Amino acid sequence: MEVNFWDPKIETMPQQDLKALQLEKLKKVVTLVYERVPHYRKKFEEAKVKPEDIKSLEDVVRLPFTTKDDLFVDYPYGLLAVPLEEVVRLHTSSGTTGKPKALFFTKKDVDAQAELIARNLVMTGTTRGDVLQNSMTYGLFTGALVMHYGAEKLGVLVIPAGPGNTERQIELMKTFGTTCFHMTPSYALYVASVILNKGLDPKRDLRIKRAYLGAEPYSEETRKKIEELLGIDVYNCYGLSEMGGPGVGFECVYKEGLHIWEDAFLVEIINPETGEPVKEGEIGELVLTSLNREGMPLIRYRTRDLTFFFTEPCACGRTHRRISRILGRADDMFIVRGVNIFPQQIESVLMGIKGVAENYQIVLENYDEMIVRVEIDREFFDGRIERLLKLKEEIVEKLREAILVKPKVELLEPGTLPVSEGKAKRVIDKRTL
Amino acid sequence: MYKVEIISIFVENKPGKLEKITKLLAEAYINILGFSITDARDFGIIKFLVDKPKEAYELFKKNGFVVALNPALGIEMKDKPGGLYEVVKFISSKGINIENALVYVAESREKAYFIFEVENFEEALKKLKDNGFELLKLV
Ligand SMILES: [Zn+2]
Numbered sequence: 001m002e003v004n005f006w007d008p009k010i011e012t013m014p015q016q017d018l019k020a021l022q023l024e025k026l027k028k029v030v031t032l033v034y035e036r037v038p039h040y041r042k043k044f045e046e047a048k049v050k051p052e053d054i055k056s057l058e059d060v061v062r063l064p065f066t067t068k069d070d071l072f073v074d075y076p077y078g079l080l081a082v083p084l085e086e087v088v089r090l091h092t093s094s095g096t097t098g099k100p101k102a103l104f105f106t107k108k109d110v111d112a113q114a115e116l117i118a119r120n121l122v123m124t125g126t127t128r129g130d131v132l133q134n135s136m137t138y139g140l141f142t143g144a145l146v147m148h149y150g151a152e153k154l155g156v157l158v159i160p161a162g163p164g165n166t167e168r169q170i171e172l173m174k175t176f177g178t179t180c181f182h183m184t185p186s187y188a189l190y191v192a193s194v195i196l197n198k199g200l201d202p203k204r205d206l207r208i209k210r211a212y213l214g215a216e217p218y219s220e221e222t223r224k225k226i227e228e229l230l231g232i233d234v235y236n237c238y239g240l241s242e243m244g245g246p247g248v249g250f251e252c253v254y255k256e257g258l259h260i261w262e263d264a265f266l267v268e269i270i271n272p273e274t275g276e277p278v279k280e281g282e283i284g285e286l287v288l289t290s291l292n293r294e295g296m297p298l299i300r301y302r303t304r305d306l307t308f309f310f311t312e313p314c315a316c317g318r319t320h321r322r323i324s325r326i327l328g329r330a331d332d333m334f335i336v337r338g339v340n341i342f343p344q345q346i347e348s349v350l351m352g353i354k355g356v357a358e359n360y361q362i363v364l365e366n367y368d369e370m371i372v373r374v375e376i377d378r379e380f381f382d383g384r385i386e387r388l389l390k391l392k393e394e395i396v397e398k399l400r401e402a403i404l405v406k407p408k409v410e411l412l413e414p415g416t417l418p419v420s421e422g423k424a425k426r427v428i429d430k431r432t433l
Numbered sequence: 434m435y436k437v438e439i440i441s442i443f444v445e446n447k448p449g450k451l452e453k454i455t456k457l458l459a460e461a462y463i464n465i466l467g468f469s470i471t472d473a474r475d476f477g478i479i480k481f482l483v484d485k486p487k488e489a490y491e492l493f494k495k496n497g498f499v500v501a502l503n504p505a506l507g508i509e510m511k512d513k514p515g516g517l518y519e520v521v522k523f524i525s526s527k528g529i530n531i532e533n534a535l536v537y538v539a540e541s542r543e544k545a546y547f548i549f550e551v552e553n554f555e556e557a558l559k560k561l562k563d564n565g566f567e568l569l570k571l572v
Contacts, residue, residue: 376443376499383441383501383550384532385471385478410475412445413499 001253003316006122006154007115010263011318018262018319023057025291026266030054030063033297036081039073040299060266065275065287066301068101071242076102079296087295092140093241100140103241106295110149113244116261117150120250123259123316124210124235126180128155131207133172133181135161135191136215142245143215147182150247156180163187166194177207185218185226192229202230212237214246217326223255236325242301243288249323257310257322264292267321268300269309272330273340283308283342285330286323304330306342334362334427336370336405343426346372349402355380355391359417364429370407372399375414435558435568437507437548438486439533442479443499446472454479457496463489467537467548482537482548482571504554506561507537507546507569520547520566527560537569 005011013021031051033040044050047064054060070079077084088107092100105113126132132151136143138160151158161172163183169191172178183191188211195202202208208230213223214237223234238258239246248265249258260267266289271278278284286303306329310322327344334341343362350356350372357375364370374395376388392409400406444450451470458465458481467482483489486502493500508524510516524531534549546569551557561568 378499381441381443381499381501383439383478383480383503385473386532388443388476388478389473410445411443412476413443413497415497416445 001315002125003253004122004125004127006119011119011123011320013263013319015319019057021263022266022291023054025263026057026060026289027051027054029289029291029293029297030299032081032294033299037079039070039078043070057266060268060289060300061277063300066298068242068302068304071101072099075099077104079298080104081297082106082295090140091142091145091241091245093142101242103142103244104296105244105293109244109293109295111153112264112292113146113247114149114153116244116247116264117147118154119261120212120237120247121151121154121156121180123250123252123318124212124233125253126151126154126156126210130179130209131157131159131176133159133161133169133176133178135163135169135181135183135187138162142239142241144182146239146245146247147212166191170195170198170200173206173208179207180210180212181208182212182214184215185213185222186216188213188226188234189222189229192226196229202232206230208232210235212246214238217328220325238305238323238326240303240305242298242303243290244293248288252314252316252318254315256314257324259314259318259320259322262320265289266291267323269307269323271340272302272304272333273335278308280309281311283327283345302330306330306332306344332427334364334429336364337368339403339405341370341403341405345403346399347426349398350374350395353391353395353398355387356395357414359414360426361417362427364427364431366431368431370405371410372407373410373412373417375412375417378414435506435562435570436554437482437505437537437569437571439503439505439535439548439550440481440483440486440489440493441501441503442481442493443476444479445476446474451479454493454498457492458483458489461488461492463492467535469533469535471533480533480535482535486571503550505548505550506554506557507548507571508561509567509569510536510545510547512543512545516545517547523564523566524549524561527557527564529557529560 034051043064049062086106087104089105089110091103094100134144138144148158210233212235227234235251237246238249249260251258268287269278269284270287272285286305286307288301289299290297306327307323332343350360355377357377359375361373395409464484469480471478490502508520510520532550537546537548
């Protein structure tokens with residue numbers, strides 16, 4: 001496989017050097033917010049920690065977390081670490097209620113994020129001469145603009161298409177020979193189906209080689225489907241406005257997890273309940289500290305996104321660690337018999353068992369009983385009860401191995417459970433305390 | 434061929450299930466010749482021997498049921514004490530494991546059959562054929 005680098009020195013920097021670089025940057029950013037941001041100073045004082053207490057990377061756990069609520073203290077300019085005249089860009093991110101989160105960037109911040117995008121694009125084989133159709137929303141949302149600046153920095157021809165108007169999207173692809181596009185996965189799936197329904201042959205009539213899909217979680221199956229429909233490579237990208245938008249994590253050509261740029265972010269994965277780091281390889285909440293930002297640095301920001309670290313080094317030679325695709329939200333976590341469990345853990349076990357259909361439900365009852373209700377696969381049923389009993393046993397055993405709690409399993413007819421649409425209600429808690 | 438076909442339906446333990454299933458059969462004028470229910474607490478399997486198995490299979494499938502159609506064997510039972518014992522003894526003497534069974538009394542009421550599923554239908558048929566017992570032929 002061809003492996004390309006934008007900044008080989010940084011991208012393949014030995015972990016040890018990378019850690020030293022992180023520590024140096026961490027000290028700097030902690031001092032910066034302590035001196036310039038009253039809210040951070042207050043938080044640090046409450047946590048009885050001072051910048052000089054950070055002597056090693058491990059000391060990061062002494063620092064308080066930043067949550068989304070902190071972004072609304074002294075809103076909107078309160079977390080700025082530079083005078084307002086240094087700020088050149090505002091992005092917002094809609095919360096579930098009320099005001100949007102407001103994120104500010106200096107010229108240097110904008111450029112640094114573009115630099116990360118350039119790395120990402122090169123990492124997946126994009127070069128000068130490529131034509132990138134940018135079909136994310138331009139505007140307050142970081143998705144399109146950040147990608148746009150990064151692609152320009154690399155020297156790619158950018159078509160600022162924005163989302164929607166599928167006919168025009170396809171016209172643009174045909175007319176200008178689009179070689180890559182940037183979209184949400186759900187829209188990409190739709191565009192792909194329209195392309196095929198029009199009778200276009202993607203290989204003959206279009207020049208698309210790869211797609212960058214992000215801004216919403218999607219499964220490996222969706223990736224494969226889009227890749228097959230269009231005969232292209234699909235790369236998963238992760239980002240959040242709080243950390244500068246897309247480009248925080250990106251897949252390389254091996255497509256096994258997303259490299260997070262550790263010279264730009266200090267990455268932790270924690271137990272969302274206790275705040276303690278999880279064991280390497282375990283699922284937890286992604287916590288990021290921006291190491292390069294000067295406008296509005298964020299310390300230990302709780303993303304609420306669930307992921308895990310890959311423990312093996314990547315075949316591409318990059319030393320920056322990889323996280324899994326986003327598995328869900330930390331808010332989905334529940335506790336049974338003292339054990340933290342995510343629906344995603346259960347889902348990944350179930351999806352690996354033959355005979356199980358897509359839908360499932362977790363019911364928690366009194367005395368901490370967990371019942372996993374599973375729809376069986378129509379094709380699996382052959383009239384034999386032994387086969388079903390064996391299936392049930394297999395599910396119980398594999399779940400127990402994965403989550404350390406032995407559940408009760410109920411087999412259901414397909415179509416019994418509510419169909420999952422995005423955030424389906426998977427967990428029903430009937431426990432009364 | 435000496436073969437009958439059994440319809441198996443996967444059901445969750447919920448009230449009204451059996452009623453819905455038998456209603457479907459009645460409305461399609463499909464005659465139930467025999468049936469059995471196996472219960473595994475949270476779910477069960479209902480098995481039917483009917484006069485039109487293929488039709489019944491399609492009917493259940495169309496109505497969203499989890500259903501399977503399997504070949505089975507039927508052996509005549511003598512109408513006397515020990516009739517069933519003789520049949521079962523014969524089957525096990527051939528080293529055949531009975532997976533599931535039901536009883537079918539022919540319309541004439543003169544003959545009764547022991548209907549059973551086995552793991553390997555073809556192999557069981559070969560072993561049981563031409564051994565003095567009458568095998569039922571419905572398909
Ligand atoms: Zn890699």
